[in-house]
Amino acid sequence: MSLHEDYIFPLQAHLAQPDWPALEHMLLAQGFIIPPRGEGVPGPALQELLHLLCRALDCGFQWKENIRTTGDVLRCYVESGDLPADFPAPDDLTMAETVALLAEHGIVIKDPYEEKAVTWSSPMYSFGPATLALLSADCMSEYKRERHRFSLCLEACDGVNPMVRVGENLEIPRVPGSKEPLKEMHPFGSHVDFLSASWEDPAVQWQDERSxxxxxxxxxxxxxxxxxxxxxxxLKGFDQDSTLRLASVVAELAGEPMGASHLWL
Structure with missing residues (x-):
């Protein structure tokens, strides 16, 4: 099973970074995302809860069609006998409230794959009408068929080193406007070496000897x-066209230019 995700990020990583919680509030206020409660909790978050609960209960993985709320997830494990028959399973909770409910009953949900570089993250969100209006025709068609695959969340890192999102599809970079891959990037070596140097210091520069x-x-x-x-x-479920359209919106809201990329693992 492969992982596909798209990202939007500031292009000035060497400068002071925008206020991501403020961006979250603007996206909510302007209808790009909806409150993640009840059926507003996106499918990828529900799938994640299914897996984390399976791990916490040390039991077999449970799944069924048309899971729409965290209550549906809890009922999966009630029906399998891994949670008590009288375990509460309300349908109007957020993910955070569901995790708190489980903790009240002695079941601690902890994600072993949590990204340690991330110091703040929003919940996963479902799309509001403003985001749906940005989707390409192909992406909208996919959304109508499999909306459970789509979500948006925001992540911030306030440590020394930035987050890096690369996968098997990593390309050799080019000078803007050129079609020639930069196979050698003296004095760094390869593009991977330059990527490592930029992780250490996002302000580091490579000089093109020709120009x-x-x-x-x-x-x-x-x-x-x-x-x-x-x-x-x-972003989960997006295509490139839709991501670039949303990146333009994020750039306007944040007041600085944004880049975008795809990751495939």
């Missing part, structure tokens, strides 16, 4: 295959 111009990592053309930064909008 004499210097470039930071996000000023190169990575052909939609690399994300680096201290702020990310993380």
């Amino acid at each position: 004499g111009r210097s470039y930071r990592i996000l000023e190169l053309d990575w052909q939609y295959s690399m994300a680096l930064g201290f702020r990310m909008v993380r």
Whole structure:
């Protein structure tokens, strides 16, 4: 099973970073995302809860069609006998409230794969009408068929090193406007070496010997295959056209330019 995600991120990773909780509030206020309660909890969050609860209960994985709320998830494990028959399973909770409910009954939900670099994250959100209006025709068709695959969340990292999102689809970068891959990036070596140096210091620059111009990592053309930064909008189910449209909106709301990329693992 492969993982596909798209990212939106500030292109000025070497400067002070935008207020991501403020962006979250703007996206909610303007109808790009909806409150993650009841049937507003997106499918990927429900799938994640199914797996985390399976791990917490040390039992077989349970699943059924048309899961729409965290209450549906809890009932899966009630019906399997892994939760008591009288375990409460309300349908109007958020993910956080559901996790708190489980904790009240001595069941601790902990994600072993949680990204340690992330110091703040929003809940996963379902799309509001403003985001749906941005989807390409192909993406909207997919959304109508399999809306449970779609979600949006925001992540922030306030440590020394940025988050890096690359996968098997990582391309060799190019100088903007060129079609020639930068196979050698002296004095760093390869593009992977430059990526490592930029993780240590996002302000580091590589100089193009032919033009004499210097470039930071996000000023190169990575052909939609690399994300680096201290702020990310993380998208599931999107295609490139839809992501770029939303990136324009995020850039306007945040007041600075945004890049976008796809990750495939």
